[in-house]
Amino acid sequence: MSINFKISKKSIKSNARLGLIETSHGVIETPCLVPVATQAAVKTLTSEEVEKTKSQILISNTFHLHLKPGEKIVGKAGGIHGFMNWKKPLMTDSGGFQVFSLGFGHDLNLGKMINPKTRMGSDADLQAEIKIGSQPKKLKIRQDGVFFRSPIDGRELFIGPKESIKIQEQLGADIIFAFDECTAPLADYEYTRNSLEKTHAWAKICLESKKSKQALYGIVQGGRYKDLRIESAKFIGSLPFDGFGIGGEFGDDKKTMSKMLHWVIKELPEKKPRHLLGIGKLDDLENIIKAGVDTFDCTIPTHYARRGIAFTSEGKLNLKQSKFLKKQEPLDKGCICDVCLNYKKDYICHLLKAGEITALRLITFHNLYYFNSVVENIRQKIRRGEI
């Protein structure tokens, strides 16, 4: 079966809504965080442990699994579900983000958000705008798809909409995404428009080439340009997708993000689920949900955990700081996750300083549980009509 989306409540104070996404691997309560399992693993945790963090669905990556171990291996193992022993729903990202991250993102050393503090490039890079006709150094973006260079052995490989769908069909996630070009934040208007046209053409090809019963989400792009965002949302929204991803950049502050999401979400069909790709700092969650986002994936809880950062009701804590060696208290006083019930900051700080990977496991577990709890609370607030 594909998926079935039911909206159980719509807020009158915002665009927030409560819903259920039914899949053949179970039901997801939305709004919902989608932890990232790029290579068919939430880094540091087993699938059983991830389940204990109240995670409902994971997102894996087409590009990475295609390279290693290859979709045939995963397919023979019963798809990603069987391969990683994850019994709940799954998504796969299409590889579209890698068009950006391995392309201009790599060249200009930038992330999806422009953050001048961390831009390490030369002044020329800082000024650079990506103009129409320009190509990333390591890959070729063509009308029919993208020539990548394998980060593993350097060989060239081609992924376009057909290829991405075919791979995703073998990977077997419940929800798959159309192949897109995630536009770089420094792309100028003309580049973004041109890129958008490719993403739109690819969206149609993805719909046409899909043979499975997996749910397929189209992806809205358009960069920071209002007319392009609206145009993209109207176009992608008019196609018979099962849901919609919203990709690309969203400014670097909450107001901009909300504003940009409103442009898009207003144009998308009310009755289909919306997934915000790659967004989800703790501070973003309530905003994006109020804007009408149903699901969103983000590496923040897991990635930051591996840098020793724990998210708590007191904010984010850098557990590597020596002061935590003196704290005999859980990461978060109010948290009832296995880690907070059993371990204290002093021990986790020690493990980090000693380079023990157990520290990363404990923080990853807590962060996921904490994020999922925060989202659960937001669902409660919507249910009670508070937001």
Next chain:
RNA sequence: GCGGGCGUAGUCCAGCCCGGUUCAAGACGCCUCCCUGUCACGGAGGAGAUCGUGGGUUCAAAUCCCAUCGCCCGCG
């Protein structure tokens, strides 16, 4: 007792032989910040030594000389 080696930031150590744009480099550690469709052990920045001690040579010494203390290795 004799001969040899060593003594530079919290740690390991570069520089000394050809004394002056290195009055001090690097690594680890420490501190702060950064990381939004993934990158465990990453990026940026910062604090920290006046070079064992005393004296001498010189315009100028961590770098040369003398003495002294401490440690190490051989020989007695």
